[in-house]
Amino acid sequence: MSTVHKGLTVTVTLDEQKIPYVNGLLSEYRKDLRLYQEKYRKSLPGTFFISWLTLPSQVYQDRETLPARILLLTSYVGSKSRHLKELAAFLAPQLRQVFSQSVEFPSGEPSEEKLVQFLNQKSIPNTFYSGFKFISTAEVEQEAQLKSEVLSYMQKQESLGPASEPATVKKAIESFVSSHPKLHWASGGIPFSSQNKVQMLWPLAAFGLLMLASIVSLIALLFTDALLFRWLAWIFPVFLLITGALFLLLRLNENNPHEPSPELSDEKVREIVALETNPVINEMTVIAPLKKGWVRRVFLALTLKLVGLVAYFAYIPTVHTARWLQMDKGKRLVFIANFDNLSEAYAHDFVDSERRSMNMAVIFSHAFGFPATRWLVHKQYNHRSEYMKGVRAHQKITQFWYSYNRDLSVENLKRNRAFREGLFKKMDDPAIKDWLLTI
């Protein structure tokens, strides 16, 4: 068990002519959601976000038409199989109605079990980032309640004023929490905290160990001729060689003349931003074919794998979740994010910082219309405005969007967690003072 936050991406092809019909269905579900938000929350207890949309066909390398698709992108905590079951149990009619428009859907009326199988078969890997890594849906609520109860308790405590010792204040809070029948759960530690870290970090550790073993073997070969060392010794140099060669090929590809994205009409932008009406969290989906050249596809695939390895250490302010993936044999890049406030504000988190726009180039510079780079990260002229244009030009309308949490920003979630983490933890006075600021 763990509370690692993960992404599920299911996609099937769709006859382009059916897009309006499917869009109609999805928009209906979106309308229903206004009435049934609570039902969704109760019936999908492990699901944080759902984006469900159609994607029209797109042209790759000026000649190849990439098919229209249906995309279902969810994020959840817990195991994948439980999540699939949860989706199939609650959304079966909707899943059948929408996916049956695709030829890839099994004929007849598949049972829930078959639906689970179908979703599983049609799911593709993605690189996933979460801004509030190990918080489950239930904990979102619990931790908010914990903090608000403690806040009102503290506001009533006249004896705990500025002259009180930090340790006394902390103790008072802790005894309030342990004696409060509804907050008793907070007396225990945070569940799965070490399992979560292990689950997220082991692929990176395995990769690091493999590379290290290879380097050690290279050295060991100076002294011994053991077969194991001979095999291992290849790995690191081959990895270096392949990445180096890919870099050189990419550099050559970067010399292709830059083709900017056609600017999205004001009308279209209005249509997109008109859906961003949620007071706290909104969503954005960007799907673009890649630039010409197989090296882009391979390089991006490798990059996404490496980004996935270090996702634990990544930080994107104001983002609840983000994911990147390739579809159609790597020819399309999909990016979706759930973030605080509006997309306009969110986009600035990237383009305003030199460092982050460099990081962003590592992935987005492979997509058609995005700015030209040199050696992947070095910018060429009009970097910022071309990024903003590129994002808008490839932004898609997400017909159905659901969010379990609608009221708390990433920073709220993180502070609530920080408060809970500090409870019953040994701290010195300055640390207690810092901790009290999270209330």
Place this chain on the structure above:
Amino acid sequence: MSKLEKEDIQGLLVRGYGNLPSAKYLLYTGSQRKETLDFILQLIPKITPASEKPANEALHLAFTYEGLAFLELPSPVLDSFCREFKEGMAELQRQFVLGDTGENAPQHWDWGNEPLHFLLLVYGKDENQLNETLAGIRQLSDAKGITELYALPTGLLQGQKEHFGFRDDISRPIIRELLSHPPQDPDSTFPAGEFIMGYDNLYDELAPSPTVPPQLDPNNKLPEHRDDSNLKDLGKNGCYLVFRQMKQHVPTFWEYMKANSSDPSAAIGLASKMVGRWPDGSPLTLCPFQPDPSQSDTNDFEYWEQDKAGLKCPIGAHIRRTNPRDHLVTEKSRKDSLEMAAKHRMLRKGRPYGPPLTPELDPEIIMQKADDGKERGLHFICLVTDIRRQFEFVQNNWVNFHKFGGLENDADPIIGNHYQNERRKTDSFSIPEYPVRKIHSSLPNFTHIKGGAYFFFPGIRALQYLTDND
């Protein structure tokens, strides 16, 4: 660093005209295109360029999108303006972004919904001079059948204050190109392109600017666009001007402070926490316990090292939201915060209007005064090259977003739209304190939007092009 073409830039971009204390803002709509063009043509020589430092009067001219359309600018030119400007401040999406809902919604405004065409900003060294200049303008406008829709008065207040009694206009971004000896530290100044079109901005690129296909500029009035030799740059040496008339509810403001404090000095303390400076201007970050008159002009302070938790100047204070300097709660480093904050600055040029509740604007005295029923407030004006990135971003993401900086239900205490509905609560103000933060709730709206519009504030050659376009 490129040299500013000061003779082509309207002077307001480089000056506040503190030496011209009398001013009026005139909002017009034309009836006949030809006459309106004639009117503008006759005004152009009177426009004050940045190369002059006027001693008696100054005049500036800006256009709404409707105004430019009324002048029949060709559609490729009209289309090249940014979407926010084309839509206008009262449009639905802009309304949403700006948080102009409820009692701040455009349908309650005094002006800004009707077809405004242009704005004249007139400054004089005294009332006589101002009236004289205005009389000249009125003669001309009457002759050309141009309707003056509104003549908005302004009045600078004693001690550079605004109506709540706080010193204003202390923090101003400095344009690097205007300095004869720019400082070593590039972070302390801004490249001209942040505020004047046609120059490099902080992203080392030109701000998006309206353009003209060369065939539509047969008299070659406009300079070539630096990035696209197939276009002429209509924006060069100009910018956008954002105008919001904000009524200030001074008695309500001080009533709230008194009702939530033990005594008058605590009331002033609370109001100062909301602003982020003491009434005399001294910053809370440097003087957390009491004002220090020797610091009332000080703008050289930051938050990361000095006050990260907001124990001195709350994270949600007006000045910390509108310019978070080197500490954005969502950023992990000082450098990232600085980089981000710098990209969302504006040149504030507004002036107060209406009589002060008490002339000396001393909060201790203001708070004793009953409501006199008179209207007063701030004509907020700012100059930017990118409405969306600079003004709207700040207004949306920092002023009105109730989750700014990890807060929960707090919009800007001074200028935020405060309300509660089933999805949003924006009327709290949190003050970080030991042992627990203090929350002031049910803040009424202390300000109220009475009107507003987006304008294009062209360079002087661009003005000539506008009148020359047939």
